[in-house]
Amino acid sequence: MPDTLTAPIKTSTGRALRTEEMVINMGPQHPSTHGVLRLELVVDGEIVVDVIPHIGYLHRCFEKHAEHMTNYQQVIPYCDRMDYVAAMNMELGYALAVEKLLGIKVPDRVEYIRVIMAELQRIASHLIAAGTYGLDIGAFTPFLYMFRDRERILDLFETTCGARLLYNYIWVGGVSHDLPPGFIDKAKAFCKYFRPKIKEYNDLLTFNEIFVKRTANVGVLPADVAIAYGCSGPMLRGSGVNWDLRRDDPYSIYDRFQWQPQIGKGEMGTVGDCWDRYIVRIREMEQSINIIEQALEQIPEGDVMSAIPKRIRPNAGEVYVRTESARGELGYYIISDGSTSPYRVKARSPSFVNLSVLPEICRGSMIADVVAITGSTDIVLGEVDR
Amino acid sequence: MTSQEISEKLKAQFGDAILEVKIDGVLDPYVKVSPLSVKSVGLFLRDNPDIQFDYLMCLSGVDNGKDILGVVYHLYSMTKRHKITIKVDVPKAQAEVPSVQSVWASANWHEREAYDMVGIVFTGHPDLRRILLPDDYPGYPLRKDFKVPEFYQGMKVPY
Numbered sequence: 439m440p441d442t443l444t445a446p447i448k449t450s451t452g453r454a455l456r457t458e459e460m461v462i463n464m465g466p467q468h469p470s471t472h473g474v475l476r477l478e479l480v481v482d483g484e485i486v487v488d489v490i491p492h493i494g495y496l497h498r499c500f501e502k503h504a505e506h507m508t509n510y511q512q513v514i515p516y517c518d519r520m521d522y523v524a525a526m527n528m529e530l531g532y533a534l535a536v537e538k539l540l541g542i543k544v545p546d547r548v549e550y551i552r553v554i555m556a557e558l559q560r561i562a563s564h565l566i567a568a569g570t571y572g573l574d575i576g577a578f579t580p581f582l583y584m585f586r587d588r589e590r591i592l593d594l595f596e597t598t599c600g601a602r603l604l605y606n607y608i609w610v611g612g613v614s615h616d617l618p619p620g621f622i623d624k625a626k627a628f629c630k631y632f633r634p635k636i637k638e639y640n641d642l643l644t645f646n647e648i649f650v651k652r653t654a655n656v657g658v659l660p661a662d663v664a665i666a667y668g669c670s671g672p673m674l675r676g677s678g679v680n681w682d683l684r685r686d687d688p689y690s691i692y693d694r695f696q697w698q699p700q701i702g703k704g705e706m707g708t709v710g711d712c713w714d715r716y717i718v719r720i721r722e723m724e725q726s727i728n729i730i731e732q733a734l735e736q737i738p739e740g741d742v743m744s745a746i747p748k749r750i751r752p753n754a755g756e757v758y759v760r761t762e763s764a765r766g767e768l769g770y771y772i773i774s775d776g777s778t779s780p781y782r783v784k785a786r787s788p789s790f791v792n793l794s795v796l797p798e799i800c801r802g803s804m805i806a807d808v809v810a811i812t813g814s815t816d817i818v819l820g821e822v823d824r
Numbered sequence: 825m826t827s828q829e830i831s832e833k834l835k836a837q838f839g840d841a842i843l844e845v846k847i848d849g850v851l852d853p854y855v856k857v858s859p860l861s862v863k864s865v866g867l868f869l870r871d872n873p874d875i876q877f878d879y880l881m882c883l884s885g886v887d888n889g890k891d892i893l894g895v896v897y898h899l900y901s902m903t904k905r906h907k908i909t910i911k912v913d914v915p916k917a918q919a920e921v922p923s924v925q926s927v928w929a930s931a932n933w934h935e936r937e938a939y940d941m942v943g944i945v946f947t948g949h950p951d952l953r954r955i956l957l958p959d960d961y962p963g964y965p966l967r968k969d970f971k972v973p974e975f976y977q978g979m980k981v982p983y
Contacts, residue, residue, distance in 0.1 A: 493955065493956065494954075494955060494956040494957060494958075497956040497957065499941075499956075499965055499966075501941070501966060502965055502966060505966075663929075665878055665879055665902060666878070666928060666929040666930065667929045667930045668879060668880055668881070668928070668929075668930030679902075681902065686905070756852060757852060758852055758881070758882060758898050758909070760881065767881065769881055769882050769898070771882055771884050771896065771898065773886065782884075782886050782887075782966075784882065784884040784886075786881065786882040786884075790933065790937075791930055791933070791934075793933075794929075794930065794932060794933040795929075798929075823956060824956075
């Protein structure tokens, strides 16, 4: 019997067919790339031989903008525009970095407000991640359910600072507005409303047979590769690494709350596959609710504006501060030369680093799986390109 | 391990290649090493069983002024839970630093970004292309002497 795998493919006239690798462009305008990302796929039939990501379509040079501002506070709206679906987390990282540079301590009420906002934002961001991931795989309904619930979070933000997407809310030394009257009750009601919804998502999407078939054992990222490539956030935890900056390198007041970081365990397939990365996000939402409920109970009274400096002029020096954004380790490396504007700001964005591992985990998979893998990395191109 | 102990180990291993150690004064302690030694320093820091810096948090290209460019490596150890900052200074006229891509895979894109924005050439990098800007972009925007060109590809740059 001839070896069907190595024997040349014959046409009907008996001539051997010539086979060769083909280059396919996916993007920049492709619904599954979550923005403007171009993936250059080298394929051998249906098998992906190599993936070369081309980024930079949304590049605005945040770092140059930051150097050109006349003071440190003016940089914050630009931070919002990096990761536009988790803007609170981006602001928080920057504010903490400048505060460390200045050596100021913010009032307790501000710390609590920031934690509540950051965790609400994390839920909103994970809802988008999970919803659009279902959309990538072909499930439309969960997307609508998740956007319905995300809307409630955006309403909470809107009552607080007037904006729904880009807030400019967390300032250096404080926040722009105190919580409006009734916010705490509304937030508690939201937590109560949201908890059962996670089960609904699980019934709709997580344990759906088709969804599991498409994501389990696909795009397996081993833990050592994830660490070598600098992956962080749900991407790293999905690979079974028990690592969360909120617990392992605590900032703000995260050491005051009881919660558990979630890791991938390979329940549906291999540890570090797409399903693991997805389930980590779903379970993290529940943990975020735990943190928010505790923070809402503990929040003290106080003045949120009292620590905002009139003039920000740090001494010459430098600082690298990292926080856990919705996508992973968000680091700000700020150099001050003693003037009123930063000398250099480098944003280490989690999506940028997480995306760089994509070729590694796509090689050898099918073309359709590239979509599943890209979706599971949960990139936001505004943050990749900055 | 404290930064003090790490820097002493580095000094014992590399001697003259360690140019400056600053533990206090600035907020983050750093060790400045000579450009040519950076890869061997990286390998030592990653593989020494007492140090184990397996995670490159951040790699930044910086224009330090006075015709000096710099590369800053922020390292972290997932197993030992300590961190250190390594710095390298190179003259602008010959801005070449050995690539650490083979030490930490995450350096690949970070180095491409530093090349793209500040114009530091990482020798031995497998794929040193511009990453964020178009391939034909003139100059390196994060250098302090960069001036926005009036025209790009025949199109007027609005401001």
